Amino acid sequence: MNQARRNPLNMAAMHGALILYTVIALFPVFVILINSLKTRKGIFREPLSLPDAETFSMIGYQTVLRQGDFFLYIQNSLIVTVVSLFLILLFGAMAAFALSEYRFRGNTVMGLYLALGIMIPIRIGTVAILEMMVQAGLVNTLWSLILVYTAQGLPLAVFILSEFMRQVSDDLKNAGRIDGLSEYTIFFRLVLPLVRPAMATVAVFNMIPIWNDLWFPLILAPAEETKTLTLGSQVFIGQFVTDWNAVLSALSMAILPVLILYVIFSRQLIRGITSGAVK
Amino acid sequence: MQKSRIRWHIAVFLAPAVLVYTAVMIYPLFNTLRLALFNEVDDQRLFVGLANFRTLFLDPLWSDAFWNALGNNFWFFLIHMLVQNPIGIALAALLSHPRLRFAAFYRTAIFVPTILSFVIVGFAWKLILSPIWGIAPSLLDAVGLGGLFQPWLGKEEYALTTLALVSVWQFVGIPMMLIYAALLSIPEELLEAGEIDGITGMSAFWKIKLPLILPSIGIISILTFVGNFNAFDLIYSAQGALAGPDFATDILGTFLYRTFFGFQLQLGDPYMGSAIASAMFAIILIGVCIYLFGIQTRMRRYQL
Numbered sequence: 247m248n249q250a251r252r253n254p255l256n257m258a259a260m261h262g263a264l265i266l267y268t269v270i271a272l273f274p275v276f277v278i279l280i281n282s283l284k285t286r287k288g289i290f291r292e293p294l295s296l297p298d299a300e301t302f303s304m305i306g307y308q309t310v311l312r313q314g315d316f317f318l319y320i321q322n323s324l325i326v327t328v329v330s331l332f333l334i335l336l337f338g339a340m341a342a343f344a345l346s347e348y349r350f351r352g353n354t355v356m357g358l359y360l361a362l363g364i365m366i367p368i369r370i371g372t373v374a375i376l377e378m379m380v381q382a383g384l385v386n387t388l389w390s391l392i393l394v395y396t397a398q399g400l401p402l403a404v405f406i407l408s409e410f411m412r413q414v415s416d417d418l419k420n421a422g423r424i425d426g427l428s429e430y431t432i433f434f435r436l437v438l439p440l441v442r443p444a445m446a447t448v449a450v451f452n453m454i455p456i457w458n459d460l461w462f463p464l465i466l467a468p469a470e471e472t473k474t475l476t477l478g479s480q481v482f483i484g485q486f487v488t489d490w491n492a493v494l495s496a497l498s499m500a501i502l503p504v505l506i507l508y509v510i511f512s513r514q515l516i517r518g519i520t521s522g523a524v525k
Numbered sequence: 526m527q528k529s530r531i532r533w534h535i536a537v538f539l540a541p542a543v544l545v546y547t548a549v550m551i552y553p554l555f556n557t558l559r560l561a562l563f564n565e566v567d568d569q570r571l572f573v574g575l576a577n578f579r580t581l582f583l584d585p586l587w588s589d590a591f592w593n594a595l596g597n598n599f600w601f602f603l604i605h606m607l608v609q610n611p612i613g614i615a616l617a618a619l620l621s622h623p624r625l626r627f628a629a630f631y632r633t634a635i636f637v638p639t640i641l642s643f644v645i646v647g648f649a650w651k652l653i654l655s656p657i658w659g660i661a662p663s664l665l666d667a668v669g670l671g672g673l674f675q676p677w678l679g680k681e682e683y684a685l686t687t688l689a690l691v692s693v694w695q696f697v698g699i700p701m702m703l704i705y706a707a708l709l710s711i712p713e714e715l716l717e718a719g720e721i722d723g724i725t726g727m728s729a730f731w732k733i734k735l736p737l738i739l740p741s742i743g744i745i746s747i748l749t750f751v752g753n754f755n756a757f758d759l760i761y762s763a764q765g766a767l768a769g770p771d772f773a774t775d776i777l778g779t780f781l782y783r784t785f786f787g788f789q790l791q792l793g794d795p796y797m798g799s800a801i802a803s804a805m806f807a808i809i810l811i812g813v814c815i816y817l818f819g820i821q822t823r824m825r826r827y828q829l
Binding site for chain 1 (some may be wrong): 532534535537538539541542544545547548549550551552554556557560605612615616619620622624625627631632633634635636638639640641642643644645646648649650652653658659660663689694697702726747751754757758761769778781782785786795798799802805806807809813
């Protein structure tokens with residue numbers, strides 16, 4: 247080992263740079279969270295200090311809970327995200343199995359066709375999607391969002407899952423066939439449990455963009471009953487612009503669920519990205 | 526034996542994904558391109574050929590807004606390329622140092638902004654940069670740069686750059702992670718061989734690691750390109766549909782939204798909206814093609 251790689255001064259400089267950037271990354275979140283727990287006076291007088299006995303107040307949260315239907319928004323977001331993820335994983339895994347397991351005419355073409363959507367954003371087709379949803383009577387339903395997110399998530403899901411399914415041993419599947427299992431049983435009982443780590447990666451990749459999307463909720467489901475948390479907090483904040491307590495509390499309520507999910511899934515997410523699932 | 530009968534299970538496995546994908550993604554995409562060739566005359570849908578595009582590119586009523594949005598979008602993309610990706614690469618290079626402690630903590634913390642929604646990011650920065658609250662000016666004061674403060678989001682000449690930098694702040698985690706993964710996959714022997722030849726520290730990064738991670742840099746560039754040219758949410762959250770001040774932060778996504786969905790007194794126009802969406806499609810397609818045929822195939826790949 248050489249000198250440069252062990253130099254303690256170098257190491258300190260590296261930590262310094264990383265700490266600086268970590269502070270830049272976390273500072274805005276921190277400021278929002280601590281100020282959401284303060285009185286209006288506290289927010290403006292000492293924006294950078296923690297809430298103390300004098301400045302502590304939950305008034306912002308009270309306004310948010312009284313005026314906005316945040317629990318409904320969170321429920322909508324959860325339904326949309328969970329159902330979309332379930333459909334992406336189920337349909338994606340089925341298609342990936344067909345493409346990786348069987349040889350049939352059009353296999354390659356089908357694979358390329360499904361891969362088109364990886365690079366082309368679904369938003370480009372919004373005008374026609376809206377027209378179609380109006381005709382189908384799905385506007386202002388959670389189903390319109392679920393369908394769009396499922397279609398958006400499928401290409402990458404099929405791509406990643408078929409890579410993994412090629413690695414499942416043929417002997418196992420053929421043993422199942424000799425035992426008289428149907429192709430469906432082989433898929434659901436033998437193959438699916440083996441690609442569970444890849445499914446988790448796909449789920450985590452899709453979860454964040456679906457949860458955070460503003461475009462489609464704004465266009466397809468802006469009604470009060472179908473607002474997702476992202477759209478709901480956007481509209482709420484827009485209405486309460488001058489009520490800083492309410493705005494900061496609404497922001498915090500939008501941050502917390504994602505932050506909790508992230509803390510739970512961050513290892514999965516980071517392992518997913520660094521294992522080279524995205525090529 | 527298998528070939529004698531139709532293997533229905535293949536169709537059953539493929540059908541749900543292909544149906545949903547075709548019906549909700551591919552068909553609307555082509556339908557949007559088709560709608561761009563129509564317009565409404567006396568409540569009748571009429572084929573007008575390329576007239577919508579002529580209006581969009583040449584009629585001053587539309588073209589000013591279009592070229593403005595397109596130019597802003599390129600500036601938005603340029604800032605990402607020049608700021609986000611170099612910072613991401615630098616952070617990844619630091620994180621991948623073999624004896625760095627707390628690497629997992631830094632990695633997790635720096636990725637936090639990426640998981641937040643644009644709405645949170647847009648408003649949080651709007652509050653922090655707000656001259657009313659005073660966090661940004663007092664922080665600048667603390668480092669002796671108080672005189673530099675401006676209400677950046679409210680000034681035409683700074684607003685777009687400020688928002689681009691906010692977006693960089695949010696997404697720097699993605700290039701960081703992808704490059705980090707690429708750096709970790711470089712075999713240790715290669716670096717040790719370099720050391721024996723006297724290539725260490727910074728020059729090891731420039732001469733050994735950087736050439737090896739070029740393919741990953743290509744991928745993050747195209748991801749940034751596609752992401753930037755259909756961006757919308759951040760600008761909408763921070764500046765509203767009008768992308769103020771005076772359209773200084775208008776990009777193609779917000780222009781598309783205003784045009785086809787309508788805003789304030791202007792009614793939505795699905796045909797002009799489709800024309801803008803088609804232009805965006807063309808731009809993204811050109812970008813992806815340049816990447817696939819111009820960059821990816823020419824890039825030298827090293828077998829590790």
